[in-house]
Amino acid sequence: MGPVRRSQRRTGLLLIAPALILYSTFVLIPAIANLWFSFTDWTGFVEPSFIGLDNYVRMAEDPRIHQALIRNVLWVIVGTVVPLSIGVVLAVILWQHPGPITSGLRVLYFIPFILPTVVVAVLWNWLYNPLQGWLNHIFSANVNWLGDSNTAFASVLVAAMWGVTGFIILIVGAALTTVDKDLTDAARVDGANGLQRLWHVIVPQISPVLITVATVLLIGGIGVFDIVFLLTSGGPGTATETLGIYTYRRSFLDFDAAYGAALAVFLTILALPLALYLHRRRLT
Amino acid sequence: MRLRVKLDRAPILSGPLLVEALILFVAAVVAAFPLLLLVSNTFKSANDVKRDPFGLFTSFEFTSLTLAWSEANFSQFFINSVVITGLTVVITVPLATMAGYAFARLEFPGREWIFRLFLIGLMIPFYAMMVPIFHELKAVGLLGTPLGAALPMAAGANGPGATAGMAFGILLMRSIFMNLPEEIGDAARTDGASEIQVFLRVMLPLGIPGVAALSVLAFLQAWNAFLVPLLYASARDGKPLAVAVWGFAAGRTPELGLLAAGSMIMVIPVILVFLVARRSMISGLSSGSFK
Numbered sequence: 379m380g381p382v383r384r385s386q387r388r389t390g391l392l393l394i395a396p397a398l399i400l401y402s403t404f405v406l407i408p409a410i411a412n413l414w415f416s417f418t419d420w421t422g423f424v425e426p427s428f429i430g431l432d433n434y435v436r437m438a439e440d441p442r443i444h445q446a447l448i449r450n451v452l453w454v455i456v457g458t459v460v461p462l463s464i465g466v467v468l469a470v471i472l473w474q475h476p477g478p479i480t481s482g483l484r485v486l487y488f489i490p491f492i493l494p495t496v497v498v499a500v501l502w503n504w505l506y507n508p509l510q511g512w513l514n515h516i517f518s519a520n521v522n523w524l525g526d527s528n529t530a531f532a533s534v535l536v537a538a539m540w541g542v543t544g545f546i547i548l549i550v551g552a553a554l555t556t557v558d559k560d561l562t563d564a565a566r567v568d569g570a571n572g573l574q575r576l577w578h579v580i581v582p583q584i585s586p587v588l589i590t591v592a593t594v595l596l597i598g599g600i601g602v603f604d605i606v607f608l609l610t611s612g613g614p615g616t617a618t619e620t621l622g623i624y625t626y627r628r629s630f631l632d633f634d635a636a637y638g639a640a641l642a643v644f645l646t647i648l649a650l651p652l653a654l655y656l657h658r659r660r661l662t
Numbered sequence: 663m664r665l666r667v668k669l670d671r672a673p674i675l676s677g678p679l680l681v682e683a684l685i686l687f688v689a690a691v692v693a694a695f696p697l698l699l700l701v702s703n704t705f706k707s708a709n710d711v712k713r714d715p716f717g718l719f720t721s722f723e724f725t726s727l728t729l730a731w732s733e734a735n736f737s738q739f740f741i742n743s744v745v746i747t748g749l750t751v752v753i754t755v756p757l758a759t760m761a762g763y764a765f766a767r768l769e770f771p772g773r774e775w776i777f778r779l780f781l782i783g784l785m786i787p788f789y790a791m792m793v794p795i796f797h798e799l800k801a802v803g804l805l806g807t808p809l810g811a812a813l814p815m816a817a818g819a820n821g822p823g824a825t826a827g828m829a830f831g832i833l834l835m836r837s838i839f840m841n842l843p844e845e846i847g848d849a850a851r852t853d854g855a856s857e858i859q860v861f862l863r864v865m866l867p868l869g870i871p872g873v874a875a876l877s878v879l880a881f882l883q884a885w886n887a888f889l890v891p892l893l894y895a896s897a898r899d900g901k902p903l904a905v906a907v908w909g910f911a912a913g914r915t916p917e918l919g920l921l922a923a924g925s926m927i928m929v930i931p932v933i934l935v936f937l938v939a940r941r942s943m944i945s946g947l948s949s950g951s952f953k
Contacts, residue, residue, distance in 0.1 A: 389857035390770030404818075406782075408791035494885070494904055496903075496904045500925050505699070654785065
């Protein structure tokens with residue numbers, strides 16, 4: 379072994395050690411501990427004892443999981459397709475008209491994404507206010523948006539989509555800088571209308587980025603917590619309860635930490651194929 | 663044909679252009695309206711808040727802001743946010759930069775294997791570690807302290823949808839260092855520089871754009887984080903703005919002006935950092951995670 383290699387070996391291990399220690403302490407070991415707890419009857423306080431797959435058997439028969447899962451699927455589908463479509467349309471229009479107004483709009487559209495979710499929740503809570511809120515005012519309606527179990531879930535989703543669309547505009551906008559403008563001009567001369575140009579000429583050129591963004595949104599949708607918790611805490615009743623909210627409730631409020639641990643394992647497995655797919659895309 | 667080309671160039675007359683302008687305008691209103699509501703409610707007089715809570719710009723004074731800052735303890739929550747966020751950034755960025763460089767440019771045993779170990783972290787949602795972390799922090803007396811929120815966030819236990827933290831940072835910094843030319847380091851080695859000197863004096867200065875991007879993203883994530891500080895740093899005087907604003911909003915009779923002012927206090931640093939470091943933020947979000 380040459381001196382360079384020996385010195386690289388020492389330096390390499392030295393440089394990764396702090397990160398590895400921190401990461402093991404607060405990610406790897408807790409995740410392994412959580413897996414172990416999911417096979418016990420741990421309440422969060424007294425010593426746990428091993429009960430095998432009981433928690434998982436209970437999960438299979440738990441109606442709240444089924445309902446939460448349906449909500450997560452809805453959230454994932456609508457919360458991916460709608461912001462992605464709006465984001466692509468806006469990004470393409472901005473891209474076609476470079477100038478001071480559109481670069482100002484770029485900044486404006488991006489701001490909701492960087493706002494703290496807590497503040498997004500405060501603002502939409504005001505808009506949804508049943509007595510004096512602007513939404514009822516604009517639509518001359520009298521709806522208790524967040525308090526009625528028929529509208530609560532959609533209302534929370536709308537607030538979440540308001541917060542995420544700016545991110546898509548940003549990423550798609552960056553991808554569009556590599557798109558060949560001459561091709562869209564040629565399609566225009568050939569008589570293709572705006573939507574046809576978008577679908578047949580532009581989208582194919584940025585599809586790798588679109589797939590990556592969609593995967594990020596899907597993973598986020600499976601784990602969604604903050605905006606739901608902040609606007610409705612999963613209520614009224616369990617009307618907006620997602621898997622994340624249910625896991626939190628079981629883990630910290632219902633003295634059922636082992637069941638919460640099993641739910642967390644379920645969430646991990648649910649997101650794993652997408653997460654693996656995202657990794658392959660990021661690394662290659 | 664000639665006429666069509668002319669119409670396409672004429673901004674206001676062209677049909678598609680009008681539709682496009684309309685779409686941009688509607689989107690701008692939807693994006694801006696809630697923000698206007700925030701500004702309006704922050705600077706409204708106490709009287710107007712009671713009389714017409716959601717009316718836009720009916721008055722302009724700083725009463726709510728000063729009250730929130732001094733009376734409602736938001737100065738303390740602001741400091742708590744600064745401490746928690748500062749600790750998170752100061753821990754995440756150097757550690758991820760060091761490890762990212764090592765994975766990119768140094769040969770050492772187990773490199774690929776340890777790198778994969780870090781990647782696993784990006785696939786485990788926060789739910790699958792939140793309870794054990796709680797008990798770990800409690801056992802070592804860090805529960806309820808700023809470090810109790812900062813350490814898990816720096817390690818990468820960032821709650822759902824993490825875009826910063828250790829695994830993400832290592833991935834970002836590794837790709838930055840991998841894209842630098844190999845010859846630069848070799849030249850310094852031939853001149854007798856040690857590996858640490860090559861890293862600190864030669865490579866690190868070239869990786870500064872990546873360090874800046876990671877710092878901005880780590881700031882944004884830690885400042886905005888909600889669930890992590892809710893679980894690990896929600897003590898009465900130790901909680902950051904996110905938890906305080908939520909507690910205020912969830913109170914029985916939330917005083918609207920103070921709530922707006924508290925939210926504004928939380929938003930201003932984010933907007934400032936965005937305006938100053940817009941390029942770093944965008945490059946981190948678009949190139950680091952989406953090659």
